[in-house]
Amino acid sequence: MAQFSPSDLAAHLKDGLLSFPATAFDQNRQVDEDRYREHLAWQSSFDVAGLFAAGGTGEGFSLTPAEAARVVELAVAESRPEVPVLASAGGPTVQAVQNVEDAETVGAEGALVLPPYLTECDQEGLYQHVSAICAATNIGIIVYNRANAVYSPETVARLSDNHPNFIGFKDAIGDIEHLTKVVAKNGDRLFYLGGLPTAETYALPLLQLGMSTYSSAMFNFVPEFALDFYSDVRNLDRAAVTEKLNRFVLPYGRIRDRAKGYGVSIVKAGLKAIGRDAGPVRTPLQDLPAQDVAELEALVRQAGIYPSH
Numbered sequence: 001m002a003q004f005s006p007s008d009l010a011a012h013l014k015d016g017l018l019s020f021p022a023t024a025f026d027q028n029r030q031v032d033e034d035r036y037r038e039h040l041a042w043q044s045s046f047d048v049a050g051l052f053a054a055g056g057t058g059e060g061f062s063l064t065p066a067e068a069a070r071v072v073e074l075a076v077a078e079s080r081p082e083v084p085v086l087a088s089a090g091g092p093t094v095q096a097v098q099n100v101e102d103a104e105t106v107g108a109e110g111a112l113v114l115p116p117y118l119t120e121c122d123q124e125g126l127y128q129h130v131s132a133i134c135a136a137t138n139i140g141i142i143v144y145n146r147a148n149a150v151y152s153p154e155t156v157a158r159l160s161d162n163h164p165n166f167i168g169f170k171d172a173i174g175d176i177e178h179l180t181k182v183v184a185k186n187g188d189r190l191f192y193l194g195g196l197p198t199a200e201t202y203a204l205p206l207l208q209l210g211m212s213t214y215s216s217a218m219f220n221f222v223p224e225f226a227l228d229f230y231s232d233v234r235n236l237d238r239a240a241v242t243e244k245l246n247r248f249v250l251p252y253g254r255i256r257d258r259a260k261g262y263g264v265s266i267v268k269a270g271l272k273a274i275g276r277d278a279g280p281v282r283t284p285l286q287d288l289p290a291q292d293v294a295e296l297e298a299l300v301r302q303a304g305i306y307p308s309h
């Protein structure tokens, strides 16, 4: 049974940093439960507002529904009670509905709707897809505006009007005009989170648009730095944000840009670099070669942001 009502969950998440933990795999690319438990316990020991298990960085798109349910269950078991766990809902509508039903059963407080795989979709179809997901559960639902799932301001408003448990809008498109319209139309009824690859890069300008938080993939391996960065953003400390962008975030982005999909793979490389190996990624992603991992490790050390424990 969820401890947070959907509206309490939104209020809780909107003013803290959000973690998207990597899912640990063993060398056969099967979920490594022990390592995942260890990673989750470590992630939740920091002052983070929520843990999105089996999200994008958690390779939720590469998990079977049964694996996703188990990963969320493990996350719920390992997370501190004050840190809510959210699941993901992906693929076709029947699977996404299954994902949220499973998530609620294992104790998740909410779920993020990932874009459906492969097909194009228009507003009515997206509305019906998310409506079915919202109707299948009592936990809070957030949509992820990305790839083939671009929600118009009107579709977002329709979901808000018809589903009290629809609580949030996450963006990875970065279209300022679109975001302005979504926020202007939906206001405080929802909370808004940034989800572009390496969300820190955009955090300060997007705050002005109403996105008070974001999903930090790098929180996986440099949690203290990620929390300091978030605090600088919320304090509107432009000088401190710029210094941290130059010291780590932008050079990190240059390694990330070497191949498609590295936005996720580089997180596992980062975990390897700090001695908390979470194993390989699953295809279609590819792991970073050893020389890139070494470069990332050197960057973390030079930046002085190796985790303290």
Ligand SMILES: O=C([O-])C(=O)C[C@H](O)[C@@H](O)C(=O)[O-]
Binding pocket: 020, 055, 056, 057, 058, 194, 195, 196, 197, 198, 199, 200, 214, 215, 216, 217, 218, 263
């Ligand atoms: O679902 C996810 O893992 C994401 O939201 C993508 C990343 O967390 C992105 O925001 C990032 O790379 O910082």
